Amino acid sequence: MTKMLETNLLPAYARAPVTFVEGDGCWLTDDNGERYLDFAGGIAVIGLGHRHPASTRAAHEQLDRLWHVSNLYWTIPMMELAKKLSERFGGAQSFFCNSGAEAIEATIKYARKATGKVGVVALEGSFHGRTMGSLSITGQAAKRETFAPLLNQVSFAFLNNPLSLRAAALADTGLIIMEPVQGEGGVHAIDVEFAQAARALADELGALLCFDEVQTGVGRTGSFFSYESLGVRPDLVTLAKGLANGLPIGALLVADGAARGFEPGEHASTFGGNPVACAAACAVLDAIDEELLANVRQMGERLSAGLREIPGVSDVRGAGLLIGADVDGAAAEIAAKALEHRLLITTCGANSIRLTPPLTVSAGLVDQALATLREVLT
Ligand SMILES: *Cc1c(COP(=O)(O)O)cnc(C)c1O
Secondary structure, three states: OHHHHHOOOOOOOOOOOOOEEEEEEOEEEEOOOOEEEEOOHHHHOOOOOEOOHHHHHHHHHHHOOOOOOOOOOOOHHHHHHHHHHHHHHOOEEEEEEOOHHHHHHHHHHHHHHHHOOOEEEEEEOOOOOOOHHHHHOOEOHHHHHOOOOOOOOEEEEOOOOHHHHHHHOOOOEEEEEEOOEEOOOOOEEOOHHHHHHHHHHHHHHOOEEEEEOOOOOOOOOOOOOHHHHHOOOOOEEEEOOOOOEOEOOEEEEEEOOOOOOOOOOOOOOOOOOOHHHHHHHHHHHHHOOHHHHHHHHHHHHHHHHHHHOOOOEEEEEEEOOEEEEEEOOOHHHHHHHHHHOOEEOEEOOOOEEEEOOOOOOOHHHHHHHHHHHHHHHO
């Protein structure tokens, strides 16, 4: 079945040889009825677990009411979601789109419009998406090279190196962008000093500071926004992956105090603010309470501590349930072997694995995943 159908898909991905037909909590079932423990979480997307009752019900109810009318008109889920996000941020306006890369595109355009400056400073090792704009500011030359020329006036600074940040900045810098924890780039966190240096530099240059929280946001690292632990307030925040527990959605949040940008007609997305996706996202936000965030922190610590005890695992890092570790051997091979043992994990570099289970994961399932990883790695 899998083999027969795959010939009709462009070979853009190196997919694993498994076809999933059902999900439930932290579990997936394939087309042979085999069950898998999901510590990939659809790449840090399935925050509440598969088929979570609250987000499923919210999406169902909205499906039965109204699917789409475009942004020529108002819809209620979109307005409610914007209100909830503003409350979480402490005063922000939202632009809705359908993916992380689209949220980044909106950021790039917004910063240009609001500051009148085209330069972007991003970080080496960063990941911001695959569209031409988001790829241009992604700090991984191997991903960019094939598709050059991209946007110019982009420079890259080294993670947690304030001097290199200052050196990368130009007079025409209108946007400084970074992930609070680099996800695809290997799970590397920025430190408080660096975040503060970025804030100060943005203020000095009249640039906007954006935290790309597409992967880290919506509770993934143990607080609703990951930047909360840095003591720095950004002007812009991008969200996507976990926002609607698996339905496609992206958002750009603009802080109330930030320089004003878009006027009507200057940016748009036909599907942006889709009522079904926004209704599911509202349910996700309602579900992310102190209890769930405490679970993220506790399970993250349990998972990290367990990983540190497995021979062949080194440099366990991350925050909450965004965890990376170096392994002896090729990470892709280890992920493939884990799949054979019915455990899904992802990679974030040639020799690094990444674990991003649902935020609702239990201690029992964390221990089960650790036991499987021990088998796979030793
Ligand atoms: C995944 C990711 C993106 C891109 O999101 P898509 O929905 O795949 O376009 C952008 N930024 C970060 C930090 C990401 O992890």
